[in-house]
Amino acid sequence: MDYQQILQEQMKETLDADAFDALTKQVAEYSGGMAEDFSLDSIVESALNGEALFDSQVLIENLKLLFLYEVRSALLLGVQILTVCIAIGLLQSLGTSFGKKSLSSIGQLVCTMVIIGIAVSSFRLIYTLSLDTVSTMVNTMALVMPVLLGILVATGSIASGTILHPMMLGAVTGFGVLIKTIILPALFASTMLSLINCLTEKNYVNQLSKLIRNAAVIVTGLILAILSGIFSVQGLLTDTSDGLLINAARYSLSTFIPIVGGFTADTVELFLRCMRSIKGIVGVFGILMLVLLTLVPLLKMLACALIYKLTAAVTEPVTDSKIPAGLSDMGNCLISMTAIVFFTALLFIIFISIIVGIGGG
Amino acid sequence: MEQVMNWIKDIFLMILSLTFFEILVPDSEMEKYLKLIFSLIILLMILDPVIRYISD
Numbered sequence: 431m432d433y434q435q436i437l438q439e440q441m442k443e444t445l446d447a448d449a450f451d452a453l454t455k456q457v458a459e460y461s462g463g464m465a466e467d468f469s470l471d472s473i474v475e476s477a478l479n480g481e482a483l484f485d486s487q488v489l490i491e492n493l494k495l496l497f498l499y500e501v502r503s504a505l506l507l508g509v510q511i512l513t514v515c516i517a518i519g520l521l522q523s524l525g526t527s528f529g530k531k532s533l534s535s536i537g538q539l540v541c542t543m544v545i546i547g548i549a550v551s552s553f554r555l556i557y558t559l560s561l562d563t564v565s566t567m568v569n570t571m572a573l574v575m576p577v578l579l580g581i582l583v584a585t586g587s588i589a590s591g592t593i594l595h596p597m598m599l600g601a602v603t604g605f606g607v608l609i610k611t612i613i614l615p616a617l618f619a620s621t622m623l624s625l626i627n628c629l630t631e632k633n634y635v636n637q638l639s640k641l642i643r644n645a646a647v648i649v650t651g652l653i654l655a656i657l658s659g660i661f662s663v664q665g666l667l668t669d670t671s672d673g674l675l676i677n678a679a680r681y682s683l684s685t686f687i688p689i690v691g692g693f694t695a696d697t698v699e700l701f702l703r704c705m706r707s708i709k710g711i712v713g714v715f716g717i718l719m720l721v722l723l724t725l726v727p728l729l730k731m732l733a734c735a736l737i738y739k740l741t742a743a744v745t746e747p748v749t750d751s752k753i754p755a756g757l758s759d760m761g762n763c764l765i766s767m768t769a770i771v772f773f774t775a776l777l778f779i780i781f782i783s784i785i786v787g788i789g790g791g
Numbered sequence: 792m793e794q795v796m797n798w799i800k801d802i803f804l805m806i807l808s809l810t811f812f813e814i815l816v817p818d819s820e821m822e823k824y825l826k827l828i829f830s831l832i833i834l835l836m837i838l839d840p841v842i843r844y845i846s847d
Contacts, residue, residue, distance in 0.1 A: 535814045543807075615792045619799045626803050629810050634833050635802060 434478050437704050441474070444581060444708060450715070453573055457719050460566065460726060473715055477707065483714075496726065500733035507552050507734075508741040514545050515745040515753060522749070538751065539629065545753060546625050549738075549760060556734055556764065557618050560771050561610055563727040567720060568606035571778050574716035575599055578709060578785045585705040586676045590668040590788045594661070598781055601657050608653070609774055614767065616646045621763040628756035639759065643766055650770050658780045665784045672788075676702070713786035717779050724775040728768055735764040798840060805836050 450470050476483050518541045525534020575598060583591035623639035684695035738761035742754040809829045816825060835842075 532814050536811070539810060539814065611792055615796070619795060622799050622803065626806050629806060632830075634806060634830070635837065638837060 433700075433704070436700070437478070437707055438474070440701075440704050441470075441708050441711075444584070444705075445470070445577060445712070449573055453570060453719060456566070457570075457722050460723055470711070470715055473711055473718070477711055477714070493725075493729070497729050497733060500730045501736065504552075504734050504737040507548065508737045508744075510548050511545055511741050511757070512745060512748075514541050514548070515748050517541055518751065518753070519748040542628055542751065542753060546628065549625060549757070550622070552734070553618075553621055553760065553764070556731055556767070557614065559727050559730065560614055560767055563724060563771055564606055564609050564614070564774055566723055567774060567778060568602060570716065570719050570723065571602045571781070572599075574712065574719075574782065575602065575785075578712055578716070578782065581705055581709045581712065582785055582788060585702050585709060586679075587669065587672040587788050588675065589671050590665065593664065593668050594785070594788075597664070598661065598785075601661070602778065602781065605653065605657065605774065605777060609650070609770065613646045613650055613770055616642050617763055617767050617770070620646070621760055624759035624763065625756050627759075628752050631752075643763055647766050647769065650773050654773050654777050657777060661781065661784050665788050669788050710786055713782050716782045720775050720778055720782075724771060728772060731764055731768040731771070735761045735768065738764060794840075801839070802833070802836050806833060809833065 447470070454469055473483065475481075518538050521534050521537045521541065525531060525537070576595075579591050579595045579598070582594075620639045620642040623635045623642070627633060627636050627639065680695050680699065683698065684691045687694065738757050742757035742761065745757070746754040809832065813826065813829065816822060
């Protein structure tokens with residue numbers, strides 16, 4: 431019986447394979463076929479044989495295709511906005527030549543409303559996409575974390591497991607709820623305000639919109655820093671006490687039990703080592719799933735932001751109203767939203783790495 | 792969050808209607824003063840949550 435068999439048997443006993451398969455399927459749906467190569471078994475195999483997990487050439491090629499596809503599908507939106515903007519330009523020049531100013535101004539106002547309608551409907555889609563992404567990430571964490579923390583206790587890190595478990599699960603759920611109910615809606619509100627600003631010649635709510643956006647980003651960054659700080663320090667502290675416990679147990683096994691004590695200690699050591707490898711594998715699986723989950727939505731959001739910015743640049747010569755500024759602000763909001771979804775993924779990845787790092791990995 | 796969304800919606804509608812109104816008003820001496828009054832109304836709309844918080 432070699433170590434590969436031992437490891438696989440231990441994995442079968444500790445992990446709920448069905449739940450992991452279901453998660454892989456869900457992620458595969460989200461990521462457009464990129465997650466199919468990664469399953470728990472393939473990760474185990476490449477970990478045992480020391481192979482590379484990624485084929486970087488294929489990965490980069492896939493990413494490029496995906497981004498171009500997203501840009502192309504968002505291009506229609508830019509063309510629509512550009513058409514209405516040209517209509518506005520026509521109205522402006524015609525309005526001044528006819529002398530009747532109020533009529534053309536109302537026409538412009540209506541056209542601006544149309545642009546706002548187009549922009550908001552597409553922005554709403556992306557907003558719900560980001561909400562969904564955060565929910566799925568929290569679900570993934572809710573599946574992976576208990577397994578990881580259970581294995582953590584099984585490797586002998588009892589203090590780490592019992593102290594970190596409730597704190598981390600609470601932090602993950604709390605952070606998800608905070609992002610979904612406060613931060614992302616605030617960004618949505620900020621976008622709405624910057625679009626309202628397109629309507630008027632004077633700036634009424636420009637600064638308010640910027641204030642809300644900056645506050646959302648800063649609050650998220652602050653919470654991220656505080657949470658990751660607390661957990662890494664806590665992890666370091668409990669890791670020390672656990673290391674003492676394990677060493678004391680091993681030493682007393684091999685010294686105080688005559689004859690068989692040495693063998694027993696070695697067996698326990700092998701068991702702990704295998705458990706640690708399983709922890710590493712589950713951790714890598716969790717991180718991979720998180721990355722794949724966020725990758726496609728992030729690319730989609732960035733592509734849309736690019737289109738907004740591009741449209742803002744292109745429409746500037748046609749209209750001298752405030753539509754380009756509003757569109758550019760919208761692009762900024764979308765980039766902030768992308769950053770916040772990225773922060774959420776980053777926090778969860780940090781959590782998993784802390785757990786994997788405890789007990790020597 | 793419901794309240795905040797309502798607040799944003801109120802600001803949106805108010806600015807929209809005031810902009811329409813501003814276009815429809817004929818050019819005259821009174822236009823400047825009207826604009827000032829409109830700005831004050833929007834200021835009140837923006838400060839609405841603060842006013843409510845203080846009065847509670």
